[in-house]
Amino acid sequence: MSVKWEKTGKTAGELTFDISQDEIKLGLDQAFRRVKKNLRVPGFRKGHVSRVIFDQYYGEEALYEDALNAVLPAAYAAAVKEAGIKAVGQPQIVPESMDKGKDWTMKATVSIEPEVELGEYKGIEVPKQNTRVYAKDIDAEIQKRREQNAELVLKKDKAKKGDTVVIDFKGTIDGKPFDGGEAENYSLELGSGQFIPGFEDQLIGHKAGDEVDVVVTFPEDYGAKDLAGKEAHFATKIHEVKTKQLPELDDEFAKDVDDSVETLDELKDKIKKDLKEQKEAQAKSTIQEAAIEGAVENAKIDEIPDAMIQEDVNTQLNQYLGNMQRQGIDPQTYYKLTNTNEQQLRAQFAKDAEERVKTNLVLEAIVAKEGLEASKEEMDKEIKDLAAEYNMNEDVVRRTLSDDMLGHDITVRKAMDLVTDNAKQVAKSKLKDEKKDEDK
Numbered sequence: 001m002s003v004k005w006e007k008t009g010k011t012a013g014e015l016t017f018d019i020s021q022d023e024i025k026l027g028l029d030q031a032f033r034r035v036k037k038n039l040r041v042p043g044f045r046k047g048h049v050s051r052v053i054f055d056q057y058y059g060e061e062a063l064y065e066d067a068l069n070a071v072l073p074a075a076y077a078a079a080v081k082e083a084g085i086k087a088v089g090q091p092q093i094v095p096e097s098m099d100k101g102k103d104w105t106m107k108a109t110v111s112i113e114p115e116v117e118l119g120e121y122k123g124i125e126v127p128k129q130n131t132r133v134y135a136k137d138i139d140a141e142i143q144k145r146r147e148q149n150a151e152l153v154l155k156k157d158k159a160k161k162g163d164t165v166v167i168d169f170k171g172t173i174d175g176k177p178f179d180g181g182e183a184e185n186y187s188l189e190l191g192s193g194q195f196i197p198g199f200e201d202q203l204i205g206h207k208a209g210d211e212v213d214v215v216v217t218f219p220e221d222y223g224a225k226d227l228a229g230k231e232a233h234f235a236t237k238i239h240e241v242k243t244k245q246l247p248e249l250d251d252e253f254a255k256d257v258d259d260s261v262e263t264l265d266e267l268k269d270k271i272k273k274d275l276k277e278q279k280e281a282q283a284k285s286t287i288q289e290a291a292i293e294g295a296v297e298n299a300k301i302d303e304i305p306d307a308m309i310q311e312d313v314n315t316q317l318n319q320y321l322g323n324m325q326r327q328g329i330d331p332q333t334y335y336k337l338t339n340t341n342e343q344q345l346r347a348q349f350a351k352d353a354e355e356r357v358k359t360n361l362v363l364e365a366i367v368a369k370e371g372l373e374a375s376k377e378e379m380d381k382e383i384k385d386l387a388a389e390y391n392m393n394e395d396v397v398r399r400t401l402s403d404d405m406l407g408h409d410i411t412v413r414k415a416m417d418l419v420t421d422n423a424k425q426v427a428k429s430k431l432k433d434e435k436k437d438e439d440k
Contacts, residue, residue: 001075002103005083010302011114015087016096017079019071019104027067034066064098076108086113089307111305116365119298121419126290128425129283133275141271142249145257150244158207159241161191165203166240169214173232180224181232185239196222196232203238212236288416291423292359299362309353316349316356317342326390364408366415374410382406 001020007013019027032051039049054062072093080087091108098104152164159165165188171181190200198216206212214234222228247253254267261267324334335341366372374382383406387394 003079003082011112011305015108015110019075023071027071028063030070031063031066111307114302116361117300118365121295122422124291124294124423125426126287126423127428131279131283133272137275138268138271146246150246152242153245155241155243158205164189164242165238168237169234171232171234173230206238208238208241210238287423288420291419295419296359296362301358304354304357308357312353312357313346313349363412363415367411372411372414374407378410379406
């Protein structure tokens, strides 16, 4: 294959390549098989015309367009590989010559990945993370579980914030009732924010049997336009006031909330272990984000082609909507529920697209510099993990993803771990002092 690459800019160029006679013949054969099915020529049954007769009636050139469409993708991919370039987006390809009996010559206007000049990516200074679990952390988790297992019991005293009241209410605006403004035996936790601002506060200090005239104003941005900004009166009758009764903090409580423990001390130990794991995972995530951000800042990257930005936005959009569909929500339903459309969702992903592209380019450059590779065992594990995550057959995942795609994801993760593991945790005060020195 004759291939010529000529850069016309930092991230663009022209790729000229030939399509051989053997490839052309295969393309013409494919094109003929497609058109002959519906071909009608006097003296022949439909679909039974020979190639020789076709060429006599229509000429071989009548198949050129279909033949080119058949062979061009593979020919272009081979030319890109031979030229040693990293093409992105869709090229603009025009034929330079398609003479009968000769190789065809194509010229493609191509966008390419920008060059990356790595800076320091090992030893990036990041804020020091505290993964210590304090007694107050354990106490807070215990208290949360007590709240979750609390019982509501009747009280005769006045309602306080946090209590639950059972009420009837009937709302009016200018003396007239409105849709959704009436209910009976409604359970409302005071302070939960379920109702319009001000409603719950006016029930605090009242007890069972009280009748309260609650006066509130609907917010200007209220969902129901006919109610927005209007003052409403709610004739409210309090039937019951209930308060939370927390369970005793003992071994029985521990067994009730976690059947893997026998005592309160065991529960506390387990909570401490779980909180430690959570803090360590959060710390690693924070360090990783800061370290990779530093590696990207230290690198020099040419201008990002728009094709790469659009490709990233498309990827983010498809992944997001794919996740929604796995939850049983199709795109149109999602847009209706969120009162958005595809353009708005694209705009949302476009905000950080350039930074995501830069990050990926830097990580790929680190993969190349460090010679990171994915073993067969790692790719097999990746397929198993993906199949389990998406509840798919492993063979289906294997057919969907090429070794190049699997290897790319694995080695990029290795690059992320390398940058993270080599980061230096520094006290935040020191980082601030260094930043002040840089700004001087």
